[in-house]
Amino acid sequence: MTTETVVRPRPATEDGTPPEQRHGTGLPALGFLAPFLLLYLAFVIGPTLYGLVMSFFDTSLVKPGLSGFAGFGNYAEALQSADFWSSLWHTVWFTILTTPPLIALAFIFALLADRAKNGRWFFRLAFFAPYILPSAVVALIWIFIYTPGLGLLETALGTIGITSPNWLGDPVWAMPSLAMTTVWWTLGFNFVLYLAGLQEIPRDLYEASAMDGASPWQQIRKITIPMLARTTTLVAVLQVIASLKVFDQMYIMTSGGPNFATRSILEYVYDEGFTNFRVGYAAAVSMLFFLVVLMVSAVWFSIVRRQEKET
Amino acid sequence: MTDLAQRAHSRVKLFNRICFGVLIAFALLWLVPLAWALDTALKPNAETTKTTWAIADPTLDAFSRVLRDTDILTWFGSSLFIATMSAVGTVLVASLAAYALSRMRFRYRTVVFWAVLAGIMIPGQVLIVPWFREFDALGMLNTWWAVSLPQIPTAIAVFIFKQFFDGLPRELEEVARLDGAGYLRIYRRIIMPLARPAVAAVAIFTFVTSWNDLLWPLLVLSNPDIMTVPVGLSTVQGSFGIRYADTMASAILGAIPLVAVFLLFQRNIVEGIAGSGLKG
Numbered sequence: 001m002t003t004e005t006v007v008r009p010r011p012a013t014e015d016g017t018p019p020e021q022r023h024g025t026g027l028p029a030l031g032f033l034a035p036f037l038l039l040y041l042a043f044v045i046g047p048t049l050y051g052l053v054m055s056f057f058d059t060s061l062v063k064p065g066l067s068g069f070a071g072f073g074n075y076a077e078a079l080q081s082a083d084f085w086s087s088l089w090h091t092v093w094f095t096i097l098t099t100p101p102l103i104a105l106a107f108i109f110a111l112l113a114d115r116a117k118n119g120r121w122f123f124r125l126a127f128f129a130p131y132i133l134p135s136a137v138v139a140l141i142w143i144f145i146y147t148p149g150l151g152l153l154e155t156a157l158g159t160i161g162i163t164s165p166n167w168l169g170d171p172v173w174a175m176p177s178l179a180m181t182t183v184w185w186t187l188g189f190n191f192v193l194y195l196a197g198l199q200e201i202p203r204d205l206y207e208a209s210a211m212d213g214a215s216p217w218q219q220i221r222k223i224t225i226p227m228l229a230r231t232t233t234l235v236a237v238l239q240v241i242a243s244l245k246v247f248d249q250m251y252i253m254t255s256g257g258p259n260f261a262t263r264s265i266l267e268y269v270y271d272e273g274f275t276n277f278r279v280g281y282a283a284a285v286s287m288l289f290f291l292v293v294l295m296v297s298a299v300w301f302s303i304v305r306r307q308e309k310e311t
Numbered sequence: 312m313t314d315l316a317q318r319a320h321s322r323v324k325l326f327n328r329i330c331f332g333v334l335i336a337f338a339l340l341w342l343v344p345l346a347w348a349l350d351t352a353l354k355p356n357a358e359t360t361k362t363t364w365a366i367a368d369p370t371l372d373a374f375s376r377v378l379r380d381t382d383i384l385t386w387f388g389s390s391l392f393i394a395t396m397s398a399v400g401t402v403l404v405a406s407l408a409a410y411a412l413s414r415m416r417f418r419y420r421t422v423v424f425w426a427v428l429a430g431i432m433i434p435g436q437v438l439i440v441p442w443f444r445e446f447d448a449l450g451m452l453n454t455w456w457a458v459s460l461p462q463i464p465t466a467i468a469v470f471i472f473k474q475f476f477d478g479l480p481r482e483l484e485e486v487a488r489l490d491g492a493g494y495l496r497i498y499r500r501i502i503m504p505l506a507r508p509a510v511a512a513v514a515i516f517t518f519v520t521s522w523n524d525l526l527w528p529l530l531v532l533s534n535p536d537i538m539t540v541p542v543g544l545s546t547v548q549g550s551f552g553i554r555y556a557d558t559m560a561s562a563i564l565g566a567i568p569l570v571a572v573f574l575l576f577q578r579n580i581v582e583g584i585a586g587s588g589l590k591g
Contacts, residue, residue: 028494029417036408037423039464044430047441054441061443112334115327124581126338130345132569132580134523136544140562141348143548144555152347155362184344189584196585213319216326245436248525252545266436266526274530279440286437297432 051283059280061273067280074284084285086260087268088292090175094264095243097179102239103232105183106190111224113191114198124195128188135185135248142181143168143253168254171261178249178262186242190235197231198224230307237300241293265289345566352559359555373560382535383564386543389532390522391568393459393539397521398514400463405513406506409472410498414484430466436526443530457531458539462521468513475509476502512583515576522569540565 055074057066078084113123130138145152146167154164167177205223214222247266250256256263256271263271265285273282351359353369377383411417412424438461446457483501492500503510525541532538538546544565551558573580 026417029411029415029420032407032411032415032494032498033423036404036464036469039404039460040427040430040466042445043442043461043464044433044438044466045426047438047445048433050444051438051441054444059444064448109334109337112330115330116334121577123334123338124577126341128581129570129573130341132519132523132573133566134541134544134569135525136541136548137562137565140544140548140558140565141344144351144558145344145347147555150360150362152343152362184341187341192581192584195581210319210323213315215319216323241434245434247436248541251525251529252548269440270526270530273440274443279444283440286440290433290437293434293437294432 051286054280055284055287057280058278059283061277061279070280074281075288077281078285078288083260083263083268084265084288087263087265088289090261090263091244091246091265093175094179094182094246094262095240097176098182098243099236099239101179101183102187102190102243103235106187106194106235107228107232109187110191110194110198111220113195124188124192127191130185131188133185136252138181138185139249139252142177142184146177169258171258174254174258174262178253181253182243182246182249190239193235194228194231197228201227230304233300233303233307237296240296244289244293244296348559348562352556352563354556356554356556360553373554373556374564376557377561377564381547381561382538382543383540383561385536386538386540387568389455389537390539390541393455393528394518394521396455396459397462398518400459401465401468401517402510402514404463405465405468406472406503406510407498409469409476410494410502412469413473413476415494427466427469430464431470435461439527439530442527446531452531453534453537454531455537458524458528459521461527462517462524465517468517471513472506472509475506479505508579508582511576511579515572515579516583519569519572519580540568 054066056070056072058068058070058073059066109123109127113120116123146154148154148164148166148169151164151167153167157164165173168174201224205227206219209219209223245266246264247270250262250264250267251270254262256267266289269282269285269289272285273279347364350364350366352373353371354366355368355370355372358367408427412420412427442461443452446452446454451457479502484497487497487501522539523541524539525545528539528542529545532542535543535546544561547561548558551561
């Protein structure tokens with residue numbers, strides 16, 4: 001504070017720095033930052049540290065305090081637990097099933113929509129509207145579509161002679177069914193990202209290549225796909241992280257079943273922490289999950305840095 | 312135009328037409344689930360076991376039954392309050408912080424900046440256990456605050472605002488400062504009015520994310536009187552049984568507010584995603 005009162009009266013041109021540097025602004029800056037930082041400490045930094053501490057204790061939901069120190073016990077238990085690994089695998093399986101179609105279809109639809117001269121608002125409505133619906137609404141609609149005996153999907157496939165499995169009831173088909181619902185639900189987000197990426201490609205690149213006799217297919221391969229490399233990296237990482245965080249669809253549509261075949265890692269945290277009251281253990285599982293998300297982000301970061309070096 | 316160029320031109324035209332056809336087909340396919348839900352909601356319950364688009368006896372009864380028998384209107388109120396609180400709170404605290412980071416010099420500026428940056432990496436989903444203990448200790452479970460408060464300090468919102476502020480010209484502020492305006496006045500009178508696109512993007516996104524959130528509200532709201540729409544709908548899911556028209560009517564009713572938001576703010580939403588690439 002003392003430095004500020006010394007700095008302020010200085011003549012404006014003395015050191016030639018921009019005006020905002022001339023004013024010492026420690027105190028007002030604190031005032032502007034305080035509301036955010038207080039909430040940030042209370043609900044982001046604080047809970048992260050609290051969760052980390054809790055993961056080393058046998059904390060119970062129904063007992064106050066941290067309870068007994070467990071060391072790495074919770075982590076060891078999770079890493080040896082078949083339930084932990086199977087729910088982690090279900091999450092990864094869901095990510096594998098959703099990410100490629102959500103990237104490829106969004107890319108193809110955006111590419112096609114970019115060529116369309118009119119009706120763009122209609123495509124945006126059709127592909128993007130589902131994205132802003134609550135998961136509960138999406139789940140209710142798709143449970144009905146998947147209903148054995150009278151669901152729309154079974155009937156539609158029946159008319160072309162395909163026999164449907166019990167979509168949500170069969171342990172093998174439940175996850176692909178959830179994935180299909182998710183593709184329908186969230187494709188619009190990636191679609192919009194790709195549309196924006198496509199608009200940044202200079203049109204004269206296409207015109208020049210058309211002069212040289214390039215076919216549309218060659219243009220897509222030689223111009224569009226390479227120019228969209230960065231958008232694809234962004235879409236892919238956001239998609240992988242979003243898919244890893246899956247909870248809603250399983251919780252509402254299958255309750256993690258049949259026979260736990262679709263229980264995701266977040267649902268495992270939910271079950272252990274809030275059904276079995278083992279919040280210390282649930283915190284340890286959360287931390288392991290956090291580690292997975294961080295690793296994905298780290299991979300992304302390194303890819304982006306390499307792409308930036310290349311250009 | 313040479314013969315060759317003309318042939319190539321007509322080939323491109325044909326290609327474009329095929330593309331358009333394929334796209335229309337997919338767009339229509341994408342609308343089928345919503346159309347089917349609406350179609351079913353307009354049937355009497357007895358008719359819903361027949362899988363046809365035609366309705367022999369269309370009726371709005373399913374909607375009135377849902378409105379009468381469930382607490383859906385209360386859930387609307389809850390969701391509206393929580394989502395509005397979250398949106399207003401996020402815009403306010405994030406823009407204030409971003410203004411300080413963009414325009415002011417102070418000690419530990421870089422430290423603060425990196426601390427906020429780190430927050431983008433932390434998904435709220437891994438914090439549900441500590442949050443629950445925290446609000447339990449505060450005696451604030453089953454309150455709107457417990458749902459709304461953790462959603463307000465959004466690190467990504469600070470970055471969107473900071474990026475936007477960094478791009479604003481500084482001349483106006485210089486003039487205002489010479490006239491003796493303080494930081495708060497400049498923030499209110501100059502910066503925020505200019506930052507309307509960023510405000511719109513952050514507000515709409517926080518609103519939609521908050522409205523749609525399920526996991527955290529599900530944990531803290533067990534009282535039906537203050538449940539949000541997604542939590543409420545997830546609890547009634549089983550209770551309709553085979554009354555499919557009622558189930559679909561509740562889904563449609565749950566979708567209406569967001570479809571309205573989408574139609575009103577379509578441009579802001581799309582530009583917001585394109586500009587910043589945020590995702591829940």
